Amino acid sequence: EPEVTQTPSHQVTQMGQEVILRCVPISNHLYFYWYRQILGQKVEFLVSFYNNEISEKSEIFDDQFSVERPDGSNFTLKIRSTKLEDSAMYFCASTPGGQPSYEQYFGPGTRLTVT
Amino acid sequence: AQSVAQPEDQVNVAEGNPLTVKCTYSVSGNPYLFWYVQYPNRGLQFLLKYITGDNLVKGSYGFEAEFNKSQTSFHLKKPSALVSDSALYFCAVRDSGGYNKLIFGAGTRLAVHP
Numbered sequence: 084e085p086e087v088t089q090t091p092s093h094q095v096t097q098m099g100q101e102v103i104l105r106c107v108p109i110s111n112h113l114y115f116y117w118y119r120q121i122l123g124q125k126v127e128f129l130v131s132f133y134n135n136e137i138s139e140k141s142e143i144f145d146d147q148f149s150v151e152r153p154d155g156s157n158f159t160l161k162i163r164s165t166k167l168e169d170s171a172m173y174f175c176a177s178t179p180g181g182q183p184s185y186e187q188y189f190g191p192g193t194r195l196t197v198t
Numbered sequence: 199a200q201s202v203a204q205p206e207d208q209v210n211v212a213e214g215n216p217l218t219v220k221c222t223y224s225v226s227g228n229p230y231l232f233w234y235v236q237y238p239n240r241g242l243q244f245l246l247k248y249i250t251g252d253n254l255v256k257g258s259y260g261f262e263a264e265f266n267k268s269q270t271s272f273h274l275k276k277p278s279a280l281v282s283d284s285a286l287y288f289c290a291v292r293d294s295g296g297y298n299k300l301i302f303g304a305g306t307r308l309a310v311h312p
Contacts, residue, residue, distance in 0.1 A: 126302040138297040174241060183230045183292045184249045189242040
């Protein structure tokens with residue numbers, strides 16, 4: 084069964100450093116998402132991406148964040164200058180189409196630790 | 199604005215007993231509701247969804263959920279719990295006003311005891 088994959092599984096970085104989290108969505112999917120989950124808290128939406136552009140972003144997704152689909156398979160989340168409060172589990176998700184009935188398929192997540 | 203509430207932080211149940219994990223929602227328009235499960239150190243796995251039609255939705259691993267429009271609830275159920283069902287369960291609603299992002303509840307930890 085096709086799966087969403089994410090790398091790395093765990094990233095430790097120092098405050099102020101740039102990080103890139105990588106995701107490979109399911110191959111025929113067209114809509115892509117990033118969510119994050121701070122330890123012990125709910126899963127929060129960050130950004131959605133379709134047709135090579137951001138379709139929606141949350142208040143969390145400020146100028147320090149960016150997303151890119153550099154080729155036909157990868158979908159990346161970049162945090163330009165990490166802060167302690169960016170420490171969280173980051174999940175990538177994808178769906179085959181834009182209908183609201185589609186479930187989103189989630190990757191296993193990347194745990195980001197900012198020290 | 200759409201929202202989801204999971205009123206219980208934790209649910210404890212004995213193996214073999216029925217389980218219920220509660221979820222209530224607030225949406226404008228037709229609700230698209232989902233249940234996901236998260237095992238330790240794993241991502242979110244889709245269990246089931248309600249789009250339209252029958253109020254009782256069947257999903258993976260023997261789980262089902264009952265949609266109740268008058269009570270704006272979408273409770274997750276299983277007739278006979280297994281120890282392996284112990285995990286974190288999230289209810290979510292699709293945001294009809296945006297580009298289909300999911301809005302999650304806070305999650306409920308299910309502990310099934312032998």
